[in-house]
Amino acid sequence: MLRLIRVSAPTNPNRRAAVGLVISIVGLLGFNVTFLGSSWGPLALFPAGAAFIYGSWLINPWYQASRDTTKLRITGLPLAVYAVWVGGLLLCAALTITTSGGASAILLVGLWAVHSVYATTFEPMEFALLRTRRRLGRGVHLRILTLWCGLAGVLRLVWALAFIDDGRYRVFLAGASLTLILGGVAASLKVQARFRKVCTGLHRNVQRLLRGLEELGEADTDTERRKAQQAARRTWDELEEYLLARADTGISPLGVCVLPEPAVVDLRTRVMASLDAAQADAEHKKVVDDLLILRDACSGRIDPAV
Structure with a gap:
């Protein structure tokens, strides 16, 4: 067969x-x-x-x-499909929000629920390092967008039920709605603060590792080289924690990680090989280029005050 x-x-x-x-x-x-x-x-x-x-x-x-650029576009197709799906649900909710409050509310809450559970499955595993900047921005912005979609759906459903009961609870619902809106603002700010904190720690440790690699290359004696290697390994241990962290939420299964675990394992292997190498080679330069990509992914997103 x-x-x-x-x-x-x-x-x-x-x-x-x-x-x-x-x-x-x-x-x-x-x-x-x-x-x-x-x-x-x-x-x-x-x-x-x-x-x-x-x-x-x-x-x-x-x-x-195919060439890498072609593969990069092909592996990004699930993201395009997901964007079309999200846009379609938002359009349907906007068209029905005044005529059918229950239907639009279900669409909005469903969008929030599906994104919270399945959003990470649409992120491509291929070329993860090159996609770092957009993956982080996409994860945070979509987290906030779907959060407000869920809140809007709950508010629309509650107000639709309130009008059925002759509006006797409108004053109470107004206070509850204001509380939910303020809660949404606080949650959005918390997501942004976590995002900036992760980017700041990532940038700081990437910079330290790059400086450690420079010191390793400038070491003249075996003692200096061993000290530089030990310092670089400690810096990598701290950097790896940020690479595995979720940028948009502290709930690990639901958030978008800085790098997928296979990409972190691959980068760790190459970094350790570069530290153990007798002298700088092509692999060492590739490691430095990868670290620069990570550093550039944090550009404009650093806030040392958080």
Whole structure:
């Protein structure tokens, strides 16, 4: 069966990728059939999943042979889909907020709930270091946006129910609404403060590690070199804590990390190899370039007063 599948695949890479793209789209459309409510809808799950897997397999050789810039764009497609989904929900909520308060409230609260639980799954694992600046900004801004969407949904639902009861509790609801708004302001400021604190600590430790690498390269004796290595390793230990931290929330499973764990492990391996190397080489320069990317990701987001 597997041999038959391999033989039936087109040999031309571009044609193979085009066929794979079409089959993958058909597979994704097939998933939507399961939500139509028909009795045969669930039967589409298996063929739709098989079509998507087969299409992805056809595309993979073309993807692996592509340039890094092409791979960077392709792996960013889930973010584009997520942005379209968020924008579509916000548009639907805006169109129904005056006519159907309950529906718009459910959309807004649902947007907040889905983002809180699933937002990190849309962040690409590939080229994580290059995406650091935008990932951090995206995580914080979307956290605040969806927070206010959830608050707006709750307020819209409460006020919709209040008018059903002839408005006898409007005074109480006005006070409760003001309390929720002030709570939203406080939560937004807290998210921003955490974001600036993480960026400040990240920048500070990256700078210290860069200075440590410079001192290591300037060491003349074995004693000086060992001291410089030990100081650089201690700095890395502190830097690694910030790399694994969540920039937008203290709840680890829900927040957006500075770097995904596989990227942190890879960077740690290369930093330690650079510290143990007898002299600076191409890998040492690559480590320095990566640290500069991290430092530049914090540009304009530093606040030593927090």
